[in-house]
Amino acid sequence: MDNLRLSLNNSRTRLVATSMFLSTILTASVLAIVYVTANRSIEAETRSVVSAELTGLADEYERRGLIGLITAIERRLPSAAERDALYLLTDRLGVKLVGNLKSWPVNIAAGSGWVDLELRRADNDQLVPVSAASIRLPGGERLLVGRDAASRQQFDRVLFRSVALALGIALVLSVITGWLFTRLVFSRLSDIASTAENIVSGDLSKRMPLRGTGDEFDQVSGTLNNMLDRIEELISNLRTTSNSIAHDLRSPLSRLRQRVEALSEPDKSDLDREIDIARATGEIDHVLRVLGQLTEISRAEAGLGREQFETIDLQQLVGDVVELYDPVAADQGVQLEVKGSAPAIQGHRPLLSQALSNLLENAMRYAPEHTAITISIGTRDGFTQLSVRDRGPGVPPKELDRLQLPFVTLDPARTERNAGLGLALVAAISHMHGGKFAARNCDPGLETTINLAQLR
Template sequence: MMLPRDLSRLVRTTAFKLLAVYLVIFALFAVSMIGYVAWHTRRLVESQVTENVDAEVRFLAEQYRLGGIQRLVLVIDRRARRPGSSIYLLTNFAGEVLASNVSELPIGLLDQQGTRVTTYKRSEEPGAKENLAYVEVFMLPGGYRLLVGKDIEDRDTLRQLVVRPAQGALVMILILGLAGGVFVTRRVLKRIDAMNATTERIMAGDLTGRLQVNGTGDEFDRLAQSLNAMLERIESLMAGLKEVSDNIAHDLKTPLTRLRNRAEEALRGATTEDEWRSALETTIEESDGLIRTFDALLMIARAEAGQARASMVEVDLADITENVAELYEPLADEQGLDLVTEIAPASIVGLRELLAQALSNLIDNAIKYGVPRDGVRGRIVVSLHRQDGFAVLSVTDSGPGIPDADRDRVVERFVRLEASRSRPGSGLGLSLVAAVARLHGGQLSFSDAAPGLRATLRLPIRALPSEMTIARTPDGR
């Protein structure tokens, strides 16, 4: 049983208000249709009555012209005896009745020619019913007056037959409409209450809560799917924030502890200027490493938050690629690697500094980990070309590569594989590259170069007029 509080809550819902407005509009439309049908029915009956009376008057006037008053009297008597006959009254100039099938008419009705609606009685019996009729009075030569009419009580009866059931149907429509409105609104309110319960659970801290999707594909399902996608993203961001916080606390604790220990060791053991200088240089070096780590974290956070999108402009990705590759050529040569570029013109809307930093990280990783294990001279290929509306920027090395199982992990913050534990770094380089890719609407992927690893950035492009590919080798040719 619905309580008054529940009913009040239901009536205040938007769904019920919309249904109520729709019901009122539908009721007005139904009343208009019923009124039109009743009016049209009345007009149709009146038109038929008028045509029948006019036809009878013309017929009787013709009979008078052909056979005189005697023939007219005979014709009226014969037609008046028929079941359901019309109303007839024929009088002479003195007002004496010559032929008739009515017993009572209003006084003075025959004094004026024309049509009108009047009352009449057919029987002279006491208590006889008085009916309505549509009549026409016609003056014949010789002072004779002819009245012909049709009973129109059936007109009102027919109207009642149309209007009364329609009125009952309208009442039923209103009742069923309200009942249907309550039913539909309660179903809508039930889904909204379920959504509210889920959101309250989420606000209480349970980020795993999701809105129910019934699979009907209606607007509530579409809304629930959009909100669930948003909740998935929020949960992922919160999990990432927690992971970053944990990683910062874990991975930065070691260099901070090392920094403190070295400062303490210098305070206790350093006696000469050279020892103090060495301690300070080591401290500065450790501090610079920490600053680089925090800078990388800030850069990743800004990229993932999308704060820099408003500052994006059209940049020449080919020029960025060429400059960064040229910067790393000497370092690659020192490590026994040939750095080769294959660059096709391509421009994108983005941030030059972030794109340059992302490419620098990829090339730096290739130099660190791309040296072949057999000791022969390795090769790094930096390639830029266009494909299906994207600029495809790839860095391919000839090193041992990354196992398939670890390729998804390497883009997480502070993740360092076993092979890289002994090398300098914070485990944030590829995380930054992935964040920059997402900021520009692209993606970072890894594949096997057989041998080596191929890191690929796919970014939406804006083509330059020139289609020429620029190829550079280590000797500049």
Template sequence: MAKPLILWRNARTRLVLASMVLSTALTALVLGLVYVTANRTIENETRSVVTAELAGLRDEYERLGTIGLMAAIDRRVKDAADRDALYLLTDAQGNVLAGNLARWPEGIEPGSGWVDLDLTKMSSGEDVSISAASIRLPLYERLLVGRDASARQQLDRVLLRSVGLALLAALALSLLTGWLLTRLVFSRLSDIAQTADDIVSGDLSRRIPVRGSGDEFDQMAQTLNDMLDKIEELIGNLRMTTNSIAHDLRSPLSRLRQRVESLTDPASAASDREADAARALAEVDHLLRVFSQLTEISRAEAGLGRDEFEDVDVDALVRDVTEFYEPVAADQDVQIVIEGTAGRGPGHKPLLAQALSNLLENALRYAPAGSTLTVALANVDEGLTLSVLDQGPGVPDEKLDRLAQPFVTLDPARTDQSSGLGLALVAAIARMHGGRFEARNRKPGLEAAITLAR
């Protein structure tokens, strides 16, 4: 009992059986309708012919009397030698006057309608099944006209045999079709399951095969592969971030521990303890900033806050943020100018302001005195771009791709001043808005730009 139960629980078996049952039922319904329609058509045709002959013979009787009717029946009997036509004319006592039947059927009253019965054929003496109708004539003669039903019964048997064979063929065809269908479907599902098993085993590089047919399975496979690419990217970023956290936070935490130890040293001077306390507070503030930025990056990467998108006047937002940084820029003898316009677009206003602030802070960190920072706005096919261009030393081309990685600080001298998370947050905000972060050297200077989808 275990094997049949397992077989029935198999989705492929259930799908094949369902396809077979539905196809066979539909074929049986169609063939049944054909059978019934054919039988009714033949029967109606037979009744129409018999009714017409009865009417014609009655006309012969009214014009020529009984003798004329007998002669007409004899002529029709001769003409019907190779056909299935049957005729019988009797007097009121039941004596046969004309026709090719031996006797009047028992229990049949003239005019009783259409009947199916067995009678003896006069020419051969054999019993035949007939379908007939009868009438009573004015002088009480009885007239019966019918057709041999053997041919129709034979046709019924042929039709039934044909229906049976057609059902068997439909059953076999539906079984084959169901098997082919399930093989196609489950082979693609098997690809997905195998890929999923490999990924669960730790091979994040595995992807679902795309066969190039362009069908719905290929479209689903491509969508799942895109999702897997994104998952692999996020996991890679998570691993890199985790490793970076472990590496980059070790130093400030070690320094913080040293400061706290010095505070607990009774031999240290009061002035030293005050200096160590100030440095410890600075280290704590630095760590809090790091964790705050990590939280913001995680929220942006997860898409949290999309429900807070609004119609943002990007030009006004850029003016407000640049005005806030103009005093800082003036202290460094740097001028900030705005070029172009972008209009309005959907976005998270506080995060967009944070992204522009990070870009400006990064540019001001490296902008030489007497230089100009340019905030450029432009509409492009993909949406809008927001760029910050400085006239600083730029970045080595081979390191441009690392700018948006967490905890990456390309200037070792500034490691204590920067956590290396500012541009990583900018890139996360850009992705949250359906865009991307790019950096390119301008020689002199660096252009850092984000593209936002409309």
């Protein structure tokens, strides 16, 4: 009993049963319509033929009288057996005048419409099912014309058996079809479930299997794989960030502790105390700056702030940022130049300004004196691109993919000025806007690019 209950609760069993039930209902409905339609067509044809014969014989009676009617019926009798035709003409008292039926049916009045009954044939004295119609002639005579229904009943039985056989075959085919369908569906689901179990166990390198058919399962698997790629990337970033936080904050906090402890030394001069306080404040500012940037990265990666998206003219945004950094670039002997244009986009104006500022600061950090930093705006592959290129030494190729990771910097040691979070924030802002961050060496220089989803 428990095994039966488990079997009925199984999704595959329920799906096969549902498929079988619906297929059976549909097939039964179609076959029932065929059966009823065939019977009604045959009955309508029989009635039409009998009515036509009654009308013809009545016309014969009007033209030639009773003798002419008897003669017309006698002409039909030799071929009546082939047509299953039945005729009976009686006088007003019910005495048989001509026909292949023995006697007028009891309790049936002439002209009572279409009737189904059993009558005895005159040629073989057998009781046969009859479908017939009758009329009373002007002279009081009664005329009955019908058809032997035995053949039609035999046809009904054959048709019913055929319908039942077709229904049985449809039932078997529905079970086979349902089983094959569930085998296909659940084999794909089983593959996905097996992969998901491996991922839950901690193997984040696993991906949903693709069969290359391009069907809905492949589409779902592809979407899940994109999600897993993003999750793996975020977890990797989280591990890197956690390790880097432990490294980057331990040093300033240790130095801050030393500065605070030094303040309590009794032989400290006021000048030394002021220096220690200033240094302690600098360490606090550095920690707060790192934590603030990490918060901004986390919010951008989580997509917080999308409700503040607005239509942005990138040329205007770039112009505002360049105007702000022009004096700084001039002091360093670097020129800022803007090229290209692009349609307006939907975005977070403050964060995009921050991203461009980070790219410019990074470029100015490595740009040689008397060179230009180019800010380019354009579109490519369905994305709006915002690029910053310097003419500096570039980046070792193996470091290009690591630039967007938190706490990654080309400086041998991270300083208060550069904690290695600027490009990580740029990458998070790009992802928040439906794009990605990219970097490439241009020989000379490095080009960093923000890809942004276009306005829809």
